[in-house]
Amino acid sequence: EVYQSLDAFPLNLTRSFDFIIAGGGTAASVLAGRLSENNRFNVLLIEAGNDTASVIELIIPAWATKRNDTEFNWRFVSEPMEGLNNRTIDIPRGRGLGGSSAINAMVYTRGSKDDYDNWGRVTGDRRWGWEALQPYIRRHERWTGATGGRDPTGQYDPKVHGYRGNTQTSLGWYEPSDFDLRVRRNGVLQSEEFPNVLDLNAGKPIGATWIQSTIGNGERCSAARGYLTPSARERPNLTILLNTYITRVLPTPDNVSKKLDIRTVEIAPRYGGTRRALTASKELILSGGVIGTPHILLNSGIGNKTELEALGIPSIRDLPDVGQGITEHVSIAASFTTVPLNQTTIDDATALEMWQQNRTGPLTERFPNHQLLWFRLPKNATLFQTYKDPSTGPTSPQFVWGLDPTASGTLVLLSPYSRGTLKLSSSDPFARPRINYNLLSHPYDLAALKEGIRSLKRYYSGPAWEGYITGFTGPDPDVLSDDQFEQVVRNGAFTTLHPVGSAQMSAKGSKGGVVDPELRVKGVSGLRVIDASVFPYVPAANSQAAVYILTERAVDMIRDRW
Numbered sequence: 001e002v003y004q005s006l007d008a009f010p011l012n013l014t015r016s017f018d019f020i021i022a023g024g025g026t027a028a029s030v031l032a033g034r035l036s037e038n039n040r041f042n043v044l045l046i047e048a049g050n051d052t053a054s055v056i057e058l059i060i061p062a063w064a065t066k067r068n069d070t071e072f073n074w075r076f077v078s079e080p081m082e083g084l085n086n087r088t089i090d091i092p093r094g095r096g097l098g099g100s101s102a103i104n105a106m107v108y109t110r111g112s113k114d115d116y117d118n119w120g121r122v123t124g125d126r127r128w129g130w131e132a133l134q135p136y137i138r139r140h141e142r143w144t145g146a147t148g149g150r151d152p153t154g155q156y157d158p159k160v161h162g163y164r165g166n167t168q169t170s171l172g173w174y175e176p177s178d179f180d181l182r183v184r185r186n187g188v189l190q191s192e193e194f195p196n197v198l199d200l201n202a203g204k205p206i207g208a209t210w211i212q213s214t215i216g217n218g219e220r221c222s223a224a225r226g227y228l229t230p231s232a233r234e235r236p237n238l239t240i241l242l243n244t245y246i247t248r249v250l251p252t253p254d255n256v257s258k259k260l261d262i263r264t265v266e267i268a269p270r271y272g273g274t275r276r277a278l279t280a281s282k283e284l285i286l287s288g289g290v291i292g293t294p295h296i297l298l299n300s301g302i303g304n305k306t307e308l309e310a311l312g313i314p315s316i317r318d319l320p321d322v323g324q325g326i327t328e329h330v331s332i333a334a335s336f337t338t339v340p341l342n343q344t345t346i347d348d349a350t351a352l353e354m355w356q357q358n359r360t361g362p363l364t365e366r367f368p369n370h371q372l373l374w375f376r377l378p379k380n381a382t383l384f385q386t387y388k389d390p391s392t393g394p395t396s397p398q399f400v401w402g403l404d405p406t407a408s409g410t411l412v413l414l415s416p417y418s419r420g421t422l423k424l425s426s427s428d429p430f431a432r433p434r435i436n437y438n439l440l441s442h443p444y445d446l447a448a449l450k451e452g453i454r455s456l457k458r459y460y461s462g463p464a465w466e467g468y469i470t471g472f473t474g475p476d477p478d479v480l481s482d483d484q485f486e487q488v489v490r491n492g493a494f495t496t497l498h499p500v501g502s503a504q505m506s507a508k509g510s511k512g513g514v515v516d517p518e519l520r521v522k523g524v525s526g527l528r529v530i531d532a533s534v535f536p537y538v539p540a541a542n543s544q545a546a547v548y549i550l551t552e553r554a555v556d557m558i559r560d561r562w
């Protein structure tokens with residue numbers, strides 16, 4: 001059953017809930033869908049926003065940004081960052097069922113083998129490594145081929161996909177363009193540094209890859225649409241409560257064990273009002289995302305004791321790492337010039353007709369480019385004489401660049417050293433938290449972006465680009481002085497919306513971190529955190545696939561326990 005608001009939610013619910021999932025986003029939708037498959041489990045999911053599943057702008061892939069309003073987007077704003085010459089940046093995050101997966105750009109990239117092996121290393125738990133995660137990597141996915149049914153042979157590896165999962169994935173509807181073929185030709189001619197890769201989701205995405213998306217039959221497949229399907233919503237053991245704000249999690253008052261037990265969630269109507277408390281009989285699972293989760297923990301008195309008490313919030317568990325260590329990809333714009341391009345475009349009315357008639361055409365895509373270039377710097381790059389490479393290993397790209405026919409775009413640094421923080425601004429749970437990613441606070445990140453630009457220059461000087469690329473507009477570290485380059489980057493850098501790691505998992509005995517490798521809050525029983533906040537490192541990839549993988553893994557940990 002779906003309740004539209006707390007007011008509509010019956011006060012005298014006789015049912016008790018085995019699991020309460022606090023937050024209704026990407027991870028939460030997977031949890032609610034999977035746990036309620038077992039009719040022994042009574043599951044309640046609580047979400048601050050509205051339903052998203054039938055909002056047309058959130059279904060048509062090219063229309064994703066049309067609902068960039070506060071209904072479906074929290075629209076946080078960062079604090080001024082020193083590394084960005086005191087600029088603030090916008091921090092969009094999904095609000096509504098499916099969370100960020102309902103408003104994101106749908107790019108489907110799992111990351112590299114080393115990304116996951118590194119999770120296994122830092123948590124001392126091999127279950128988080130690439131090989132051990134293979135069943136979960138496939139379990140969430142339903143590969144659907146290419147939109148419109150064209151033959152995608154040679155653009156993906158059928159062996160590495162899942163076919164029976166909930167998240168529909170696909171290649172785009174377009175046939176490869178002359179530009180795409182030029183990219184592939186260059187992949188052969190420059191195969192040493194920029195090879196062609198058959199499938200970006202096979203564990204070693206280094207080279208030119210075709211883009212895959214969480215799109216099925218020309219429609220966005222958010223976590224809400226994939227897991228909270230009409231038939232899942234009909235389950236008598238699944239309750240969804242919308243437009244309800246989680247203020248805090250609360251300790252169990254009559255707890256007899258010495259260990260702090262937390263299974264109660266305090267909630268209020270979306271815009272404030274009388275608060276209520278609900279207790280799970282088995283577990284409370286926090287899935288508020290990279291901003292919501294640490295915000296709720298801190299509001300509850302779980303975090304840095306000194307800082308919380310200074311705000312007048314009684315500490316119930318001193319965990320100084322709550323809100324610490326947020327990692328986000330940092331990016332800069334760069335542009336090359338090309339010979340005049342003869343690009344045909346389809347007008348808006350025709351595009352809409354194509355989508356309506358048979359779910360084809362440009363509205364089935366979010367981006368105009370069909371391929372991505374993932375790359376690493378040469379092993380002997382002088383930069384590594386000064387800095388240890390922060391990327392997780394040789395299968396992890398250090399950069400990604402969208403291969404757009406205009407040869408202009410965004411260069412993304414995938415493994416930055418800089419780490420950020422989230423802190424409370426007041427003891428009011430409705431007050432916005434103070435978010436500072438500290439972008440470009442570590443000198444490696446700036447130095448790496450400089451080398452990344454040089455790699456792009458080498459790429460576009462490859463033999464296949466003769467007669468196509470005519471120049472480089474910049475920012476060019478070989479033309480600008482060091483100081484000029486630095487100022488261009490600091491004044492222009494932005495992010496790619498993949499923040500993670502505000503409540504990180506760490507090894508069982510480790511004093512650092514917020515959750516153990518089973519994602520239980522350290523020193524607390526009854527409470528897990530399952531979402532992107534637990535990632536100890538940002539993957540060298542867009543972050544949603546890793547959330548699906550992590551959550552499917554976590555579902556089995558919960559099932560094993562109960």
Ligand SMILES: Cc1cc2nc3c(=O)[nH]c(=O)nc-3n(C[C@H](O)[C@H](O)[C@H](O)COP(=O)(O)OP(=O)(O)OC[C@H]3O[C@@H](n4cnc5c(N)ncnc54)[C@H](O)[C@@H]3O)c2cc1C
Nearest residue numbers: 023025026027099100104105106107246289292532542544
């Ligand atoms: C605009 C945008 C574009 C992106 N593009 C891509 C992309 O192309 N590919 C990709 O892989 N990744 C992309 N990402 C990132 C990816 O979507 C996220 O990493 C992932 O969805 C996060 O999942 P999550 O479960 O951790 O959090 P979310 O999905 O954000 O879920 C958190 C949920 O908790 C709810 N919540 C928070 N606080 C409270 C509270 N106090 N009370 C009640 N509910 C609360 C929120 O409303 C939300 O529904 C993008 C993200 C954004 C915002």
